[in-house]
Amino acid sequence: MSSSIDYGQFEEGRAVNYWALDRTIRRELRRIYTDEEFEWAEPRLAEFGECVGHTIADNADFVDDHGPELEPYDKHGDIQNCVRYPAEQLENERLAYEQGIVADAFEAPPGRDEPMPLSHNLAMQYLLCYADAGFDCPVAMTAGVALVLEKFDDGALEEYYDGLTARNYEDVIEGAMFLTEKQGGSDVGANETRAEYDQDAGYWRLYGEKWFCSNIDAEGTLALARTEDAPSGTDGLSMFLVPHADPDGSEGPLTKGDRLEDGPLSPDAVNDQLYRRLKDKLGTIAVPTGEVEFTGAKAVLVGEEENGFKQMTEMLNLERLSNAAASCGIIGRVLLESKIYAANREAFGETIDQYPLMRADLVDMAVDHEAATAFTFEAARLFAERERAGRRSADSTSAADDGDGDTYRLMRLLIPIAKARTARMAVDTASYGMEVHGGNGYVNDFVTNRLLRDAQVLPIWEGTENILSLDVLRALEREDAHEPLLETIEERLEEVSHPALEDAAETVEDEYHDLAAALAALAAEDAEYAQLSAKRLAHYIFDVFTAALLLEEAQTELEGEGESGDENGRLALVAKRFVANELETDDARGIASGDRFALEAFESIVRNESVNPDALSETVVADD
Structure with missing residues (x-):
């Protein structure tokens, strides 16, 4: 029988191994992985949990106070679109990407003949969000763009796919999704960004504005735009990959290694776009979110023209699951911090976890964590099963579950529900976690402050609860x-x-x-x-x-x-x-x-x- 955990032995929820302390995620992954997958993954997840609980968690607190900064112009007034990151953020990136947070689910990692299921990517994101949900945003979008290119690219963007799924940090490029426009918001069909084909350059060129662009300087950015004579609404949108750098200015995509070695781009190497400013956000400071003005930016069409929105929904499924995994990770960290604090804080002669009201609250927080994690990773199991079937069918004559099978239909219903419910649970749990800590929980010196600020975006990212609820109706009506x-x-x-x-x-x-x-x-x-x-x-x-x-x-x-x-x-x-x-x-x-x-x-x-x-x-x- 497994022994209980004495949380009084810890001072706070850092300098610990999050994998070792979280028996909930261990149980869920054992349930949804095959025996062989779990045997391979367990020591690696333990290593990652140790890394997140020590180095990444400490770095995340520093980044929250010293986040990325935008220098849109150089000293001569020319556009350079330079985002400067603290060294601690770059260290976190190296640690996460080189431990396979994206790569393992797309390319066979060492010791395996095939990639891990995409649920493994979500499990690593879950652990990462014990430390920094802001940094998880670029990680999630990198996996999302890789998934889109895997499904819809005809080979023209192979170098970008290789960078998105690279394990060596110097070879990595990150992904982004520039979807929101000022006049559109959740009404994606109202987007006005337009695409014109430049025969001489051999690229499409984009014109327009994107209002919320997270991971603004990603080299592997997907954007929706309307080509000439395309119909209105979402049916007229096409998908494009828009590099950070001018794709004619180098021999290949701009990698992390290129940036570390060369620093900011020279003005003539910048793609034709302007990063106007970074948003002054409540939380998720690690991810630079800003406004982009396309001024003829070179872009490559992904998939079929006027099929962009449908293609984007494939990425959206993964992003919503990433959001849910992030919510569960934040709930797990808040719960851990609350257990430790309650086991150590003395009031009226007893540690506060001895009092009935606190015991009831901790019980219900733990039950919420169990429920959120179980639901999310069941949806992740269905998603991974569907994607694995699609990969295998691409190499054989077998039919994939392309939308008619029960796996897809159930997945299609559960994903928006997972995102909606867990996001709200994360906010409520983080808010109460601050209360457990009293006045300390309200100040920046303690992590509960940041966890609540980071959690507040989760009901907004990837669709508000109202939008997701309408998507539930569509899944019931159409599928x-x-x-x-x-x-x-x-x-x-x-x-x-x-x-x-x-x-x-x-x-x-x-x-x-x-x-x-x-x-x-x-x-x-x-x-x-x-x-x-x-x-x-x-x-x-x-x-x-x-x-x-x-x-x-x-x-x-x-x-x-x-x-x-x-x-x-x-x-x-x-x-x-x-x-x-x-x-x-x-x-x-x-x-x-x-x-x-x-x-x-x-x-x-x-x-x-x-x-x-x-x-x-x-x-x-x-x-x-």
């Missing part, structure tokens, strides 16, 4: 995603048989039937009412799906088939608490119920102490 959803929930509930889970399983089954009825009723309503209900529906799907998933995982651990190999009832307590919090309604807000669950389950849920399944009947939510 009939309710069918694999309901089938999957039912199959999971059928696996749950342990007596300790019986009451919770009955509650979830009742809610499953209510959810099915709600989906049927909504399908019969007009579009206005469906949109009015979309956000509630997205949260309802998350709650029922996650409850079934946690119950199934709890059943596995009760049978001794979990990570430790021993019968363990800890996850049963997590699942029961999640069901009680999200799907049950208590009379008088539960005040008169006599429920002491948080006190009785504290050691197991918060400190990860194993639970003998035979003892589960002693730790239950009191029945009315």
